[in-house]
């Protein structure tokens with residue numbers, strides 16, 4: 001094994017997936033972008049195994065990466081764009097649900113295929129995509145020409161005012177046409193309360209489709225471990241230069257060359273450095289590595305996070321170890337902290 005490895009305690013992870021799925025009415029598993037570090041194909045396989053009926057992908061090119069491993073419906077979260085030829089071709093695909101966020105596009109999509117499956121997006125306070133609530137009435141006559149799968153409402157993460165906004169927008173939309181509500185970032189209990197409240201006493205609750213990505217795939221951090229292989233180790237003396245940037249080493253020690261660089265997403269997180277003036281003053285006074293202009297790396301060696309010698313390279317990083325630390329051996333694996341929504345690992349290993 002070399003490079004960056006994500007080890008997955010697959011039984012614990014799947015148990016967590018089942019718990020989230022069981023607690024989420026109308027779960028729509030979200031698999032987009034880098035596949036939350038696991039890859040889109042892997043998430044498609046897990047969704048299939050979990051038995052969810054609908055998978056959401058972020059963008060049109062992602063559909064083909066999941067459609068073989070996953071047998072249910074695939075909803076594309078990025079709204080339809082008529083300039084995108086592949087998006088036009090997917091309209092009318094019986095397994096694909098197209099998100100439409102503009103009235104002109106709804107009309108256009110209705111003309112592309114017979115009864116294409118669509119969800120219509122309502123603009124929220126995020127102001128990302130969607131039709132303005134006061135324009136929704138114009139959607140009504142167009143719905144006869146499509147297979148209307150519901151309204152989609154993508155709420156901001158902030159909890160304050162979220163329920164009220166969801167209620168206001170959903171009510172406006174449901175007054176135009178009844179249909180399932182596709183929601184993000186609203187906890188299941190709130191969504192269920194909303195669906196009962198909108199339906200009114202005695203009526204069946206409004207059907208819910210709750211989209212979940214991060215909380216489904218990444219919440220169980222105990223079920224995974226990320227490591228980097230040590231590629232080389234070199235002694236360095238105080239005052240000697242190292243790295244691309246030929247920085248002067250502030251003390252005797254070792255340069256450990258470890259797998260993982262910008263192409264893996266290493267260093268994309270703001271490096272944890274002392275930010276207050278007081279902590280800067282303290283580190284200057286103690287002559288720490290931070291005062292020497294180094295940044296803390298996500299790699300741990302000998303039980304502690306270590307400092308970067310310089311910014312990560314494309315596929316490896318140089319980290320500094322003081323001389324008193326026993327250096328790792330080439331081929332050892334050391335823990336690396338990765339934010340999996342921005343990381344690309346070399347392999348996922350089930351344990």
Ligand SMILES: *Cc1c(COP(=O)(O)O)cnc(C)c1O
Pocket residue numbers: 030032077154183184185211212213214215
């Ligand atoms: C990405 C996305 C989600 C999933 O977000 P998480 O925070 O990862 O759960 C849900 N809905 C929409 C519209 C998205 O684009």
